[in-house]
Amino acid sequence: MTRCIGKVLLLGLILLTGIYGCSGGGGGDDATPPTITGFSPAEGRAGDTITITGTGFSTTPANNAVTFNGTTAVVTSSTSTQIVTTIPAGATSGPIRVTVGGLSATSSSAFTVITGPPAVAGYYSNGTKNTACYWAGTTRTDLPGDYAFSPTVYHAGTIYMAGTYHDGSKYVPCYWRGTTRIDLPGDGTHDAVALAVAVSDGTVYTVGHYKDGTKTVACYWQGTTRIDLPGDGTHWSEAYAIAVSGGIVYTAGTYWDGTKATACYWTGTTRTDLPGDGTPNHEARAYAIAVSDGTVYTTGYYRNGMVDTACYWTGATRTDLPGSGTNNARAYAIAVSDGTVYTTGSFHDGAKWIPCYWKGTTRIDLPGDGTHDGYASTIAVYSSIVYTAGAYHDGSKYVPCYWTGVTRTDLPGDGAHDAEVIVGWWWQWL
Structure with a gap:
């Protein structure tokens, strides 16, 4: 009987580990939603590099989905608190959105996409x-x-x-x-x-x-x-x-x-x-x-x-x-x-x-x-x-x-x- 109880407890621990212990990638791949605290610069053209700061980002660039007013951008590098990306072609002015593991954050201010001739x-x-x-x-x-x-x-x-x-x-x-x-x-x-x-x-x-x-x-x-x-x-x-x-x-x-x-x-x-x-x-x-x-x-x-x-x-x-x-x-x-x-x-x-x-x-x-x-x-x-x-x-x-x-x-x-x-x-x- 004691052996059976031990086996049940061991099985329970394995199941709990599978449910709660499977986080990876570091800094943002768990169930904590990301936050956006800022981005720099505040404006730019398609192809320009933008740095997004916040928390809960994935250290694996591909695990961060970034959009500029709905247009998907490519992430070039990331840490748990910073994402480096480029403004995608066709982007328009509006909020930046970051999604990690199905959880999203939206910037409180709009990013301005510059169009027209350069100064x-x-x-x-x-x-x-x-x-x-x-x-x-x-x-x-x-x-x-x-x-x-x-x-x-x-x-x-x-x-x-x-x-x-x-x-x-x-x-x-x-x-x-x-x-x-x-x-x-x-x-x-x-x-x-x-x-x-x-x-x-x-x-x-x-x-x-x-x-x-x-x-x-x-x-x-x-x-x-x-x-x-x-x-x-x-x-x-x-x-x-x-x-x-x-x-x-x-x-x-x-x-x-x-x-x-x-x-x-x-x-x-x-x-x-x-x-x-x-x-x-x-x-x-x-x-x-x-x-x-x-x-x-x-x-x-x-x-x-x-x-x-x-x-x-x-x-x-x-x-x-x-x-x-x-x-x-x-x-x-x-x-x-x-x-x-x-x-x-x-x-x-x-x-x-x-x-x-x-x-x-x-x-x-x-x-x-x-x-x-x-x-x-x-x-x-x-x-x-x-x-x-x-x-x-x-x-x-x-x-x-x-x-x-x-x-x-x-x-x-x-x-x-x-x-x-x-x-x-x-x-x-x-």
Whole structure:
């Protein structure tokens, strides 16, 4: 009888263990419902990374079901208190929902999905002075300084852009966090400019160049610490663009090698030269850089005899882009989306510069006023929609604008004087 009772008790313990003891995965795979205490940033575009904080999440990413206003997202990593995910294509503004083991939590505030064109930076003139600014949609925000350069970067809900201002004796490089200006060191005596910005893991990186009294020196800044980039050691060098990927800083620009301007990019401080036509006095310049799946893409132009040819480089392999065939063409910005390379710039048709972008090597022309010069300086691709921005001349002044596909939207300056969306190449021609 005692043995029977013991067997019954043992069987009961086994059953209880099966009912109450089968939790796993850690932090959220038991019967405790999850909670959402916050998410950062509070807004973003499809493809942007979002961090959700709370409790009761699964440490196995696939066991957390996340939706943005009902649209399912992919979780890339998770702990019991944090989920890292990306905004899915097609998501709309609304609450974030996390489901673990059939139990759900919904955020108390809505996440804002940004659509439409990205914010762009530049300047406008009032006839007396130039004022740095950026445009979000068609709303202009003025900045303390003279020139701000696209592209802009949003990080944790705050906009960043790079630029410069004149302090009465020299140009001073800087970047803006929102409308707060942070100055950057040149050599303390001569002109310097910051032409692009990137933000990675909360650290701000900017790129540009400064004059040391004898030559121009390419550099980038990590925070406010300047790191010089090598040219040939004797002649000038300039850097125009920056990207940070996997904790590595990539910059693009050009340097004089004693016979010609040579396009290049730097991985950290290691320089990689990019091929033009290889002929002395035939320059090549790399104006923009992107890193996708570990591959470095740059874009710009090279001079082939007397004609500038727009191009992009995949690694160090050059791909030419069509202009009008016999006149100059230049590319100023680059983006890579779903394995396709997009570049933007302008070409001369024999009478005027025409703004355009290239999808691969197919050129799509963009409307200016139909009579005068125009150019496209920036490019971004979101949900297969191509956004570009730049400026065109209307016969009396330059007008800043952006294009959604090939539809132009003008941006406000002061209405009477020049205003432009600008990137690093523009400073070269100032």
